[in-house]
Amino acid sequence: xxxxxxxxxxxxxxxxxxxxxxxxxxxxxxxxxxxxxxxxxxxxxxxxxxxxxxxxxxxxxxxxxxxxxxxxxxxxxxxxxxxxxxxxxxxxxxxxxxxxxxxxxxxxxxxxxxxxxxxxxxxxxxxxxxxxxxxxxxxxxxxxxxxxxxxxxxxxxxxxxxxxxxxxxxxxxxxxxxxxxxxxxxxxxxxxxxxxxxxxxxxxxxxxxxxxxxxxxxxxxxxxxxxxxxxxxxxxxxxxxxxxxxxxxxxxxxxxxxxxxxxxxxxxxxxxxxxxxxxxxxxxxxxx
Amino acid sequence: xxxxxxxxxxxxxxxxxxxxxxxxxxxxxxxxxxxxxxxxxxxxxxxxxxxxxxxxxxxxxxxxxxxxxxxxxxxxxxxxxxxxxxxxxxxxxxxxxxxxxxxxxxxxxxxxxxxxxxxxxxxxxxxxxxxxxxxxxxxxxxxxxxxxxxxxxxxxxxxxxxxxxxxxxxxxxxxxxxxxxxxxxxxxxxxxxxxxxxxxxxxxxxxxxxxxxxxxxxxxxxxxxxxxxxxxxxxxxxxxxxxxxxxxxxxxxxxxxxxxxxxxxxxxxxxxxxxxxxxxxxxxxxxxxxxxxxxxxxxxxxxxxxxxxx
Numbered sequence: 001x002x003x004x005x006x007x008x009x010x011x012x013x014x015x016x017x018x019x020x021x022x023x024x025x026x027x028x029x030x031x032x033x034x035x036x037x038x039x040x041x042x043x044x045x046x047x048x049x050x051x052x053x054x055x056x057x058x059x060x061x062x063x064x065x066x067x068x069x070x071x072x073x074x075x076x077x078x079x080x081x082x083x084x085x086x087x088x089x090x091x092x093x094x095x096x097x098x099x100x101x102x103x104x105x106x107x108x109x110x111x112x113x114x115x116x117x118x119x120x121x122x123x124x125x126x127x128x129x130x131x132x133x134x135x136x137x138x139x140x141x142x143x144x145x146x147x148x149x150x151x152x153x154x155x156x157x158x159x160x161x162x163x164x165x166x167x168x169x170x171x172x173x174x175x176x177x178x179x180x181x182x183x184x185x186x187x188x189x190x191x192x193x194x195x196x197x198x199x200x201x202x203x204x205x206x207x208x209x210x211x212x213x214x215x216x217x218x219x220x221x222x223x224x225x226x227x228x229x230x231x232x233x234x235x236x237x238x239x240x241x242x243x244x245x246x247x248x249x250x251x252x253x254x255x256x257x258x259x260x261x262x263x264x265x266x267x268x269x270x271x272x273x274x275x276x277x278x279x280x281x282x283x284x285x286x287x288x
Numbered sequence: 289x290x291x292x293x294x295x296x297x298x299x300x301x302x303x304x305x306x307x308x309x310x311x312x313x314x315x316x317x318x319x320x321x322x323x324x325x326x327x328x329x330x331x332x333x334x335x336x337x338x339x340x341x342x343x344x345x346x347x348x349x350x351x352x353x354x355x356x357x358x359x360x361x362x363x364x365x366x367x368x369x370x371x372x373x374x375x376x377x378x379x380x381x382x383x384x385x386x387x388x389x390x391x392x393x394x395x396x397x398x399x400x401x402x403x404x405x406x407x408x409x410x411x412x413x414x415x416x417x418x419x420x421x422x423x424x425x426x427x428x429x430x431x432x433x434x435x436x437x438x439x440x441x442x443x444x445x446x447x448x449x450x451x452x453x454x455x456x457x458x459x460x461x462x463x464x465x466x467x468x469x470x471x472x473x474x475x476x477x478x479x480x481x482x483x484x485x486x487x488x489x490x491x492x493x494x495x496x497x498x499x500x501x502x503x504x505x506x507x508x509x510x511x512x513x514x515x516x517x518x519x520x521x522x523x524x525x526x527x528x529x530x531x532x533x534x535x536x537x538x539x540x541x542x543x544x545x546x547x548x549x550x551x552x553x554x555x556x557x558x559x560x561x562x563x564x565x566x567x568x569x570x571x572x573x574x575x576x577x578x579x580x581x582x583x584x585x586x587x588x589x590x591x592x593x594x595x596x597x598x
Contacts, residue, residue: 083573
């Protein structure tokens with residue numbers, strides 16, 4: 001029971017990160033491998049405001065989100081749109097996007113190393129024990145989970161019930177035809193990419209409340225987010241959330257029963273099973 | 289076989305023979321640079337054999353390399369050294385085959401993601417096993433000198449070039465070029481695309497493992513973090529792409545300048561190597577999408593067209 005709740009709490013935050021990535025990959029078709037660095041940047045911001053000005057990380061998020069939004073919008077319009085235009089095929093774009101975002105991720109790590117050094121950073125915020133169903137959990141984990149629930153819920157409603165949200169989903173299904181029905185593909189793609197980045201960075205801010213980060217941990221988050229997105233189904237928000245919770249539970253199970261050093265191996269096992277048996281994702285219908 | 293092909297072969301053999309003289313003329317500094325260049329040549333060229341035609345970016349070099357290093361580390365006390373190299377090669381090929389079977393049937397992105405974490409996965413498992421046995425690292429004590437390592441790597445490079453040359457002329461190489469151009473066409477003309485890709489992916493897997501096994505005596509002390517340095521995979525990708533994967537000798541053109549640049553940067557700004565890697569990735573995508581080879585060939589074409597007018 002203990003493990004289950006810890007896992008669900010962790011999975012909730014994973015869901016936030018993966019939903020951000022899924023907006024970028026599932027909707028705009030840009031595999032953003034710099035995703036993990038955004039998390040670390042969000043975490044850095046939260047850490048910095050908390051230690052220097054003792055601003056609550058829950059408030060910092062309101063600053064991080066617009067900044068990350070603007071940054072990702074810039075990245076998409078300046079760096080990625082030329083690639084989308086020059087790509088002859090989907091595969092070509094994938095290779096270019098992978099290389100570019102890898103480049104961006106290394107540049108981000110390099111800059112962070114230069115600015116902050118290679119130390120781990122963590123701070124103590126809301127590290128109070130809370131009683132929940134007969135076991136104790138850190139209040140910060142619960143707050144992060146609640147934050148994730150609110151954001152994922154809002155995003156889900158927006159994608160399913162608002163006009164821009166529905167348009168973005170139309171782009172995800174058929175980018176060529178979306179244009180025919182009067183959807184501004186370029187503008188909305190940039191919007192979805194930027195929004196995904198903002199969600200990811202906010203996730204980073206929330207995660208930093210209870211996890212220790214350093215400049216080069218980003219790639220681990222990228223990997224986990226990618227595994228979750230593929231497992232949940234590319235472009236499928238509901239699947240992403242279920243997959244994130246499953247990964248969170250599995251990880252805390254492995255960490256407490258086997259060895260905390262094997263969490264990635266657990267994630268990979270899940271990944272392998274998905275690749276072998278359901279490559280289209282948990283709720284996917286056949287292969288495109 | 290055309291005369292050009294024989295000329296290429298002879299030229300390659302002569303260059304290899306010249307390179308083999310380095311230990312007698314260069315000092316220990318040049319020898320150590322030579323070992324690094326030979327190692328990256330082997331890794332980048334074998335990487336490009338698979339990733340060049342198929343456009344599947346493999347980030348698993350570190351995983352295979354580390355497995356090779358551990359093969360030597362664990363086996364050196366029990367088996368003769370010369371047996372360990374083929375064992376490493378077989379292990380690398382088997383792992384590559386398994387990874388290929390799981391991912392290469394699907395889209396390229398899954399393959400990239402899987403290989404991205406593979407080294408970390410193997411490292412975690414080895415660390416976990418070591419925690420059981422209580423052993424932290426391994427000592428590899430041999431009387432193999434740096435020059436021996438250098439010659440072995442050159443020999444391996446020769447095999448890789450020869451193998452790449454042969455694959456390029458075989459049915460498999462032809463099939464892969466078609467797959468790279470258009471996978472649907474390849475499938476419709478009766479090529480078993482998944483099988484061709486898996487078989488070819490085993491080549492860099494085996495080669496990287498053998499390279500790791502050869503280099504193990506150089507490290508003397510082996511531990512998971514050293515054998516599975518995450519940077520290695522990325523360096524190999526950059527060198528191969530910087531040189532250009534369109535030609536067999538392309539990666540070599542990337543390896544040599546990049547090795548010197550890397551040595552210079554890590555000597556004076558050790559913390560900025562990550563930044564350098566990042567900038568190189570961006571440089572490749574935006575300015576050199578076909579690498580130095582593409583650049584050289586377009587300059588050549590330009591020169592030729594000017595000659596035509598003169």
